[in-house]
Amino acid sequence: MSPNSLILSRRRLLAGAAATTGLALAAPVVRAQPARHRVVILGGGIGGTTAAKYIALTNPGVSVTLIDRDRTYYTCPRSNDVIVGVHDMRTITFTHDAVMSRYGVTGVFGEIVGVDRDRRQVAMADGTRVPYDRLIVSPGVDLVYDSVWGYSEEVADTVMPHGWHAGRQTELLRDQLKAVPQGGRVIIVAPPNPYRCPPGPYERASMMAEWMQHHNPTGKVLILDPKNAFTKDGPFKAGWERLYGFGTDKAVLEWIPAAEGGLVSAVEPGTMTVEAAGGRIRGDLVNVIPAMRAGRLAGTLGLTNGDGWCPVDQSTFRSDLAEDTHVIGDACIAGAMPKSGYAANSQAKLVAHVIRAELAGEPLPVPTFANACYSLVGESYGVSIASIYEVDPAGEIVNVAGSGGVSPVDDAPNRPVLEAVYQKNWHRTFAADVFS
Amino acid sequence: MQTRVFPLVLAAALAVASPAVWTPAGAADGDRRPTPDLIAQNCATCHGMDGRVFTEAMPALAGMDPEDFVAAMRAFRDDRRPGTIMDRIAKAFTEDDVAALAAHYAALPADPLPQEAHR
Numbered sequence: 001m002s003p004n005s006l007i008l009s010r011r012r013l014l015a016g017a018a019a020t021t022g023l024a025l026a027a028p029v030v031r032a033q034p035a036r037h038r039v040v041i042l043g044g045g046i047g048g049t050t051a052a053k054y055i056a057l058t059n060p061g062v063s064v065t066l067i068d069r070d071r072t073y074y075t076c077p078r079s080n081d082v083i084v085g086v087h088d089m090r091t092i093t094f095t096h097d098a099v100m101s102r103y104g105v106t107g108v109f110g111e112i113v114g115v116d117r118d119r120r121q122v123a124m125a126d127g128t129r130v131p132y133d134r135l136i137v138s139p140g141v142d143l144v145y146d147s148v149w150g151y152s153e154e155v156a157d158t159v160m161p162h163g164w165h166a167g168r169q170t171e172l173l174r175d176q177l178k179a180v181p182q183g184g185r186v187i188i189v190a191p192p193n194p195y196r197c198p199p200g201p202y203e204r205a206s207m208m209a210e211w212m213q214h215h216n217p218t219g220k221v222l223i224l225d226p227k228n229a230f231t232k233d234g235p236f237k238a239g240w241e242r243l244y245g246f247g248t249d250k251a252v253l254e255w256i257p258a259a260e261g262g263l264v265s266a267v268e269p270g271t272m273t274v275e276a277a278g279g280r281i282r283g284d285l286v287n288v289i290p291a292m293r294a295g296r297l298a299g300t301l302g303l304t305n306g307d308g309w310c311p312v313d314q315s316t317f318r319s320d321l322a323e324d325t326h327v328i329g330d331a332c333i334a335g336a337m338p339k340s341g342y343a344a345n346s347q348a349k350l351v352a353h354v355i356r357a358e359l360a361g362e363p364l365p366v367p368t369f370a371n372a373c374y375s376l377v378g379e380s381y382g383v384s385i386a387s388i389y390e391v392d393p394a395g396e397i398v399n400v401a402g403s404g405g406v407s408p409v410d411d412a413p414n415r416p417v418l419e420a421v422y423q424k425n426w427h428r429t430f431a432a433d434v435f436s
Numbered sequence: 437m438q439t440r441v442f443p444l445v446l447a448a449a450l451a452v453a454s455p456a457v458w459t460p461a462g463a464a465d466g467d468r469r470p471t472p473d474l475i476a477q478n479c480a481t482c483h484g485m486d487g488r489v490f491t492e493a494m495p496a497l498a499g500m501d502p503e504d505f506v507a508a509m510r511a512f513r514d515d516r517r518p519g520t521i522m523d524r525i526a527k528a529f530t531e532d533d534v535a536a537l538a539a540h541y542a543a544l545p546a547d548p549l550p551q552e553a554h555r
């Protein structure tokens with residue numbers, strides 16, 4: 001029995017008792033509040049921090065605890081700008097302090113070792129136990145290093161960074177880009193689907209190509225891709241043609257899809273060589289973005305399926321595999337929604353409304369979700385995708401028919417400029433919505 | 437006489453509260469729709485919590501005249517107003533959704549929220 005049904009049945013019992021004995025709602029029994037519902041959130045990234053804030057805002061009587069290893073969070077959005085020096089690390093650095101102080105969220109910082117489901121407690125490495133009635137798990141993604149032979153966490157931390165968890169990895173890529181010799185080659189190994197931030201590899205390649213034009217004009221950026229298509233590829237390629245000579249012999253940026261030998265099976269860190277289906281190639285900077293799966297914590301807690309992702313009821317984000325547990329963000333399987341920070345933020349808000357409805361004994365909310373993403377093809381050239389989602393009768397999250405889509409490819413000269421302006425504004429309002 | 441006046445007064449009150457009480461575009465009678473509160477929380481990602489954040493590009497929505505709100509959403513929906521993504525987003529909502537959102541934002545205080553903590 002879930003704690004909610006326990007609370008509800010207790011309320012019904014009280015109401016029934018009052019009715020049968022003919023008493024008005026006067027007795028101290030009725031005035032006594034049920035114990036505060038305790039929501040514990042595992043993971044203080046974009047999904048988890050949004051959940052903490054919006055669950056507290058939407059459910060004033062609920063106790064909200066946020067647990068993460070770190071007090072500081074670096075957003076992946078705009079980390080590509082940091083790699084090319086448009087901004088420094090401060091732009092993408094946030095803490096949980098404002099969400100804790102403004103909305104009464106309790107922060108617990110340390111390593112989570114597991115969950116005791118019988119006692120409803122989260123076990124911390126220091127021996128602390130955090131009791132819960134409901135868990136929200138937002139563990140992000142884990143990188144599957146061995147999806148590329150020869151790649152490992154150690155290689156990523158030294159010679160071939162992934163840059164897919166922002167922070168130290170972002171700084172490594174930034175420093176290695178500066179060290180590429182004149183006329184050198186950057187190789188970006190793009191990941192297979194599904195993965196965090198579908199346009200990320202292509203935005204990164206674009207930003208690096210622009211950096212090359214300014215600082216290393218004979219250098220090149222090469223994307224090796226296990227896929228034949230990617231999100232926003234129409235407007236991206238149009239931008240590449242306009243800015244980087246894409247498709248000509250003077251191209252600063254090249255994209256090799258799977259059909260042309262782009263699938264990378266192995267890397268050789270000692271010689272900075274990449275083994276692609278189309279042949280071996282050496283890079284001066286090799287950025288390997290390997291396959292992904294749900295964050296390690298999801299696996300530890302038994303929330304993942306055979307593919308490494310978390311199945312959930314897409315109307316409530318309740319885990320299919322564990323009671324009293326919701327999984328949100330990149331780790332969960334959310335129908336048509338991409339693995340993006342915006343999507344995680346939107347899912348967290350729905351869960352806040354699910355909790356309110358369940359505690360009040362009201363019908364579950366009708367789900368609505370949003371995702372919008374501006375990517376930079378150059379510092380002043382943006383492209384976007386936007387979608388609104390609903391849940392179809394089969395329980396699957398789908399795009400609302402007739403809405404959404406990517407930037408049109410047309411001759412409007414101001415469109416890409418405006419989209420780049422919106423990208424910067426979006427990051428500010430988005431980060432404020434999550435962290436303040 | 438009274439029975440005839442009352443509906444007129446009610447109609448007038450409704451017209452003030454939500455200037456666009458139309459037949460929903462996509463929803464059949466009896467379909468439950470997402471609440472304006474939940475829809476608005478998704479708008480917050482760009483327009484700020486409660487529509488109360490101002491940037492160069494994205495307007496605040498709190499305190500907006502409901503007729504202006506509805507007119508803007510219809511113009512985006514019908515591709516009469518250029519936008520970056522609002523033209524694609526506006527097409528996802530029924531006219532009732534938009535009317536409810538207009539009333540939601542009109543009732544919110546128009547002063548900006550502090551944003552100092554996000555850097």
